[in-house]
Amino acid sequence: MLSALILLLNLGGAAALKICSFNIKSFGESKISKPDVLDIIVESISRCDLMLVLEIKDAKGKAFDQLMTHLNSRSRTRANEFSSVISERLGRKSYKEQYAFIYRQKMLSVKSVYQYPDAQTGDEDAFAREPFVVWFSSPKTEVTDLVIIPIHTAPEAAVKEIDELFDVYQNVSQLWPSDNFIIMGDFNAACGYVPKRQWVNIRLRSETEFVWLTGDKLDTSVKTSTKCAYDRVVLRGEKMIEAVNPESVEVFNFKEEFGLTEREALAVSDHFPLCITVNQAQTKG
Template sequence: MRMFSALNLLMLSVSYGATLKICSFNIQSFGENKISKPEVVDVIIQCIARCDIMLIMEIKDGRELAFPQLMTKLNSRYSSRRNEYNFVISDRLGRKSYKEQYAFIYRKRLVSVRDVYQYPDLQTGDEDVFAREPFVVWFSSPRTEVKDFVIIPIHTVPEAAVREIDELFDVFEEVQQRWTSENFIIMGDFNAACGYVPKSQWNNIRLRSDSSFLWLTDDSVDTTVKQSTNCAYDRVVLHGERMIQAIKPSSTEVFDFKTEYGLTEQQALAVSDHFPLGFTMGSVQRRGRRN
């Protein structure tokens, strides 16, 4: 009996949470034109369904009709009692007439949204740095070891990539003061390669020079569809000890839907010029107290 109890205590002293696959996808110029093409929508839906949280970028739909149609198609294909998708979406963001939206699609049974915050980009003396200000979302994840985390998304303007990536440090600090979460993911289309961020500029980017941030994606990863390009545009950056422990760098993947679904380059480019980028938040081992 004593041995049985000891074994049970040992088993209880180590517990593991569920895993969560988190992704980002710049669906180039997503709007009514793309949603009208079944073969394109089919690929987009399959990409989304691979993930538990999917950040969608470059929603460019002035009438705001395409994204609701995408959600209807997604839920009609994959929804069940155990698998149903919900979303949060930003206002249309941008300067003058050019506007985009960020959206997060997530599995309701795994995560929920605690709060959202549209970064105002109004710092005194440093106003209007971002063309598309981050739409920040605080997620609750009761089934994983990291119970809550914040995602800061970004789609930079290529020509302003260095300044916008650096300014994400200020966004992080403001959100950290605003909310109590210690777990942060900064992700999206940074345009952080191919001439937009010269090597000489990396030391001037606080998000890179501050050692408390972990970059899951290095400068050699290729997130572009065209065979003629090799650019690490899309990135993932982590902050928070627990968050960093929960994600293995080896889980980071660029999902090549062109190869996976047997598409030509032209067919793949009809979907997007970016591949989705994803990673898995695993469980953090918890050890009980030894006597």
């Protein structure tokens, strides 16, 4: 039954650009080894043109390559439809994670990558997992390039890390000549980690040049017992903001889509993917 549902979801080929993020909880060899779980992950990725994958915890470095092989083997349009770029293992002490971007090659290409050094004088090591920033060329959309700053905050430091993303933006904007920024990922920006009284202290929120597409009541958590807007998307740049319809924000509820029990869904992740759509380029006539 699952295979039949998956065949119905080939959304590749749309001219608009669907950009998503997905915290695949503790992604590694265990999830790769479970066919039903892998099918859901692959389908969640393949319905997007660009997927930011968070919480890759694979010390051996094999699971992500296997994911890419499986993803491309399922392509119904062309060989090696998807390519990827992945960070080094990031984290303090022995706990490490990686950020990865998986993208459809006919829609995007990588212009440059930048590992934020997280070494500002007097504020070193502000992030548990410092952002791995990627500058993409996007010739088929209203903005012909875009920079994505990913984040997976440490829950207990969410307020500080979300605020520090302002510094990351400033650093990257001086490095690359682009005005089109997307800051996205698992902010842990809800359910006690960011008290309402703290929002005023977060520059990314108080500076009006940044547009938060995702409201505080959005639910990106899988558990029915929680309603938490953990995952967020923030835009910066006039053309970038104009190129994204706020109504395009989508939480992909794979639990409902595939008729899973909560236990089955949690075997995939405790987060649902969060997506936005960038408008296609207008044809000149």
